[in-house]
Amino acid sequence: NAGVTQTPKFQVLKTGQSMTLQCAQDMNHEYMSWYRQDPGMGLRLIHYSVGAGITDQGEVPNGYNVSRSTTEDFPLRLLSAAPSQTSVYFCASSLAGGRKAFFGQGTRLTVV
Amino acid sequence: QQQVKQSPQSLIVQKGGISIINCAYENTAFDYFPWYQQFPGKGPALLIAIRPDVSEKKEGRFTISFNKSAKQFSLHIMDSQPGDSATYFCAASRANDMRFGAGTRLTVKP
Secondary structure, three states, X not given: OOOEEEEOOEEEEOOOOOEEEXXXXXXXXXXXXXXXXXXXXXXXXXXXXXXXXXXXXXXXXXXXXXXXXXXXXXXXXXOOOOHHHOEEEEEEEEOEOOEOOEEOOOEEEEEO | OOOXXXXXXXXXXXXOOOEEEEEEEOOOOOOEEEEEEEOOOOOOEEEEEEOOOOOEEEEOOEEEEEEOOOOEEEEEXXXXXXXXXXXXXXXXEEOOEEEEOOOEEEEEEO
């Protein structure tokens, strides 16, 4: 059972570079989401998707882009990395909304 | 402004003791209140959850108490074990929006 798989696990970027964080799930969940986790802040919702072709903004969407072409995949794109985007990023999936979400192992991103 | 406030930030409990973590929320539209457990280097994992029409839910050693009028809910870990040492997050959800508390780092001393 793979569940939610995130790649890469670690990444170092230079300011201004772009990159894509990958997320895939094999549970046939319609709902997928991206969070960032920062010390003392808990997890904050960046973007979410309720199905292929449908995405929406969460609490902290600026600087991030998403698309959902398949049920399984939900990549997160950083268009021009900034040091403020240094964080641990988690992808999650669930059958519906925020109910019973399954999280991936996370991607630790450092922007220098 | 954080919509879900969690306390304490850290908690140290002796093995066999009771761990209590508290959360308060602002938005009365929230209708699902989960607790997640996170070990270092891992993603959060759902521990237990409650809906606002229930005042208490118990699963093994873990109990959620919910006070709708006070907009507060808490996690009680009975007979705490060293293996329970982790960071715990409360959350409040409505439709596609889930807001997390800042987390509580629990250490259970043997």
